[in-house]
Structures are given as structure tokens and as C-alpha cells.
Amino acid sequence: MSPPAANAVRDRLRIAIQKSGRLGDPSRALLTACGLDWRESRDRLFCYGETLPVDLLLVRDDDIPGLLADGVCDLGIVGRNVLAEQAAERAQAGAPAVAAELRALGFGGCRLDIAVPEDWDWQGPEQLRGCRIASSYPQLLRRWLAGEGIDAEVVMLSGSVEIAPRLGQADAVCDLVSSGATLAANQLKPVLTLLRSEAVLAGPVRPFTDARAALMQTLLRRMDGVMRLRHSRLLLFQAERGAMARLIELLPDAEPPTVLQVDGADTLALQALCHGAMTWQRLEDLRHAGARGLMVLPVERTLA
Ligand code: ATP
Ligand code: ZN
Numbered sequence: 420m421s422p423p424a425a426n427a428v429r430d431r432l433r434i435a436i437q438k439s440g441r442l443g444d445p446s447r448a449l450l451t452a453c454g455l456d457w458r459e460s461r462d463r464l465f466c467y468g469e470t471l472p473v474d475l476l477l478v479r480d481d482d483i484p485g486l487l488a489d490g491v492c493d494l495g496i497v498g499r500n501v502l503a504e505q506a507a508e509r510a511q512a513g514a515p516a517v518a519a520e521l522r523a524l525g526f527g528g529c530r531l532d533i534a535v536p537e538d539w540d541w542q543g544p545e546q547l548r549g550c551r552i553a554s555s556y557p558q559l560l561r562r563w564l565a566g567e568g569i570d571a572e573v574v575m576l577s578g579s580v581e582i583a584p585r586l587g588q589a590d591a592v593c594d595l596v597s598s599g600a601t602l603a604a605n606q607l608k609p610v611l612t613l614l615r616s617e618a619v620l621a622g623p624v625r626p627f628t629d630a631r632a633a634l635m636q637t638l639l640r641r642m643d644g645v646m647r648l649r650h651s652r653l654l655l656f657q658a659e660r661g662a663m664a665r666l667i668e669l670l671p672d673a674e675p676p677t678v679l680q681v682d683g684a685d686t687l688a689l690q691a692l693c694h695g696a697m698t699w700q701r702l703e704d705l706r707h708a709g710a711r712g713l714m715v716l717p718v719e720r721t722l723a
Contacts, residue, residue: 430630431472432638435492438464438477442618445526446496450475453641473634487621488517493631494638496524499616500531500556500595507558518621522642525649527618529597531556532609536584536591541610547571553580553589556613560593563613581605648718652697655714657681657688662709669705671695692718 436446455473457466466475476492483495484505499520506516533552535541544567553574554560560573574589581601583589595616596602596609620642626632654673658666666689667676676691689710695701697715705713 429493431468431474432494432631432634433474433476433492435476435478435483435486435495435497437480437483437496440480442480442496442498442527443477445524446618447475449496449524449526449642449645452645453638455638471634471637472630473638483621484518487623493622493627494521494635495621496618497621498527498529498595499523499619500529500559500614502619502621503614503616504556504558507562511558516624519624520619521622521639522620522646524618524620525646527616529595529616530609530612531559531593531614531616532596532602533591533593533611533613534581534596534602534607534609537606537608539608541608544569544611547591550590551588552591552593553583554593555580556593559613581607644721647694648721650696651692651694651718653716653718654691654693654697655689655712655716656705656710657686657712658709660685660687663687663689666705666708666710669701669708692721 434450436450437443450473455471456469457475458469459466464477466477468474476486478486480497480501483492483497484502486492487495488505488509495518502518502520506518509516533547535546539546547564547569548571551572551574552560552564553576555575555577557573557575564571564573574583576583576588580592580594582605583592584607585605592607593613594602599609602609622635627635654670656666663678667673670676670691670693672695673691673693676689679688679690680686681688702713702715
């Protein structure tokens with residue numbers, strides 16, 4: 420099945436996600452948790468939405484901002500780094516912004532860092548003056564250099580940026596870093612962070628005026644629900660009446676709890692939706708404060 424024309428008034432929403440790579444699976448998992456599913460097409464580039472009129476385009480992440488700009492897709496899940504680089508490029512060319520960050524999605528976390536050889540005695544950004552810095556993010560790097568008033572040469576590389584200093588192509592790099600292991604393996608150390616990134620939902624700067632407006636509201640509402648519940652758990656326990664006020668103080672991340680009387684006047688049962696991580700340590704602290712029969716349950720769905 421081939422995708423319909425880009426410019427027609429549309430009654431289906433089209434979302435671009437990374438076909439493979441770091442963001443592919445978590446993007447799909449998020450959309451699936453929002454209740455979407457698709458009939459796969461043979462080429463697996465276009466997947467037709469079954470439960471809602473929301474179709475998927477599976478593409479390279481770098482193509483997503485351009486697909487949004489051209490109106491080929493309506494929404495995209497992409498790293499903030501990719502979106503910001505494209506926005507900086509458009510701003511540089513005097514073109515208006517075409518895509519906005521609608522939601523931060525909490526996965527694909529990384530930083531755009533400047534890294535220098537491990538044996539440099541790092542004194543500060545001034546040290547980059549006159550250097551060659553390799554990066555796949557030339558616009559973000561140039562903008563930062565200009566802001567700092569540093570004159571340096573930007574060496575644009577589309578991949579393998581971290582080996583550029585060893586190959587003599589550059590003195591330093593400006594690259595994505597998560598654990599830092601890749602930098603360390605190339606005898607580099609991060610010294611500055613230009614951007615903190617994660618996967619984001621990118622969409623139109625102006626709202627849709629056709630059927631896509633309602634579809635997008637539905638999707639955003641579901642996505643907010645899924646993300647709110649990501650760390651949420653239902654907490655259940657019993658305690659003596661006298662201990663309850665103190666126990667509730669230990670749950671600052673909880674929705675207003677339901678407290679029921681269990682037997683006679685003195686034992687109460689509490690049920691609360693907690694949004695912070697419910698670690699063993701927290702359970703032990705609650706037990707210490709008088710909670711008994713503690714139980715933590717996953718929450719599949721809520722609807723306010
Ligand atoms: P594609 O084939 O789609 O172009 P790619 O190789 O450009 O894939 P990935 O390496 O899968 O892309 O990275 C996709 C996104 O994952 C990045 O743009 C970034 O937002 C995020 N990311 C998280 N951690 C890292 C990391 N350590 N290195 C690179 N990207 C990271
Ligand atoms: Zn890419």
C-alpha cells in the first residue's frame with residue numbers, strides 16, 4: 420500500500436518514527452501503549468493504522484524534520500538533537516520554524532557534548548580557539564561557538580565522529596554521548612554540554628484545521644496518560660489509625676489517598692496512586708512508620 424498524497428486535506432494522521440536504531444522500538448512501544456496498531460505493508464515503510472486512523476512511516480531519524488517540513492507526515496518521534504539542528508539550520512537560512520516540540524518522551528536520553536583528547540589539560544572553552552572540531556551537528560556547534568565568541572573550524576562528518584582526532588581530521592569533537600564509553604574507548608573526555616536531549620514528539624507549529632486536529636488531541640491525551648503512569652504504582656497497606664497521618668506524609672508523590680476502616684475503629688486500609696518510584700527502601704521506611712501488608716501493584720490504564 421502506498422501513502423496518499425502529501426498535500427490533500429487529510430482525515431488520517433501520519434506519524435514518522437525511526438525504522439530501526441535506538442528510537443525505533445521504544446517509539447513503537449509508546450504508540451502501542453496508546454492503543455494504536457497497524458497492518459504492516461510489505462515494504463514496511465508505511466503501516467496502515469487499524470484501530471485509529473493513525474498511520475506510521477518508518478524512516479531514518481534524520482529524515483523526520485524534513486518530512487514534517489514538507490507535510491509528508493504530521494507528527495514525528497525524533498531526538499531533540501536532530502530537531503534542534505534542523506531548526507537552527509532553518510533559522511540560519513531565514514526560514515520559519517516548521518516543527519515544534521510537543522512532548523518530551525523520557526527515552527533516548529543523551530547529551531551533545533564537546534569532547535577533547537584525554538591528555539588535554541582542560542582550562543575552558545577558550546582552549547577551542549583555532550581548533551578543528553568534528554561534528555554531525557554543525558549548526559548547533561556553530562551557534563554555540565558564536566555565542567561564546569570563539570573562532571574555530573567546524574569539520575562536518577556524518578558518522579564516526581569520535582575517531583576523527585585519532586585520524587588527524589580534527590582536534591576535538593562535538594558528539595552525542597550517553598554513557599561516555601565510546602568517547603573513553605577513543606581516548607576522549609567530555610568537557611562541555613551544548614544540549615541535553617531525549618526523544619520528543621514533534622508536530623506542527625500551528626494546529627490542524629481538519630480531522631487531524633481531533634485525532635491529535637486523542638493521541639496527546641493518551642500519551643500523557645501513558646507517560647504519567649510510567650512510574651506510577653498503586654500502593655496498598657494497613658496501619659493503626661494513630662500512624663496514618665505520618666504515613667501519608669511519607670507519600671508526597673501520591674494522589675489524594677482513599678482510606679477505609681477495616682476492623683473496629685483502629686485499623687485503617689490505605690490505597691494510593693503514587694507517581695514516584697516505589698523502591699524497597701521506601702517500602703521499608705513505610706513499614707518502619709507502621710504500615711503492614713504493603714502491596715505495590717502496576718497500573719495499566721486510568722481515565723480521569
Ligand atoms: P538512522 O539509521 O535512523 O539514521 P542513526 O544511526 O542516525 O540511525 P541512532 O544511533 O539510532 O541513529 O540514534 C538515534 C537517536 O538516539 C539520536 O539522534 C539521539 O537522539 C539518541 N541517542 C541516545 N543515546 C545516543 C548515543 N549514545 N549516541 C547517539 N545517539 C543517541
Ligand atoms: Zn540518523
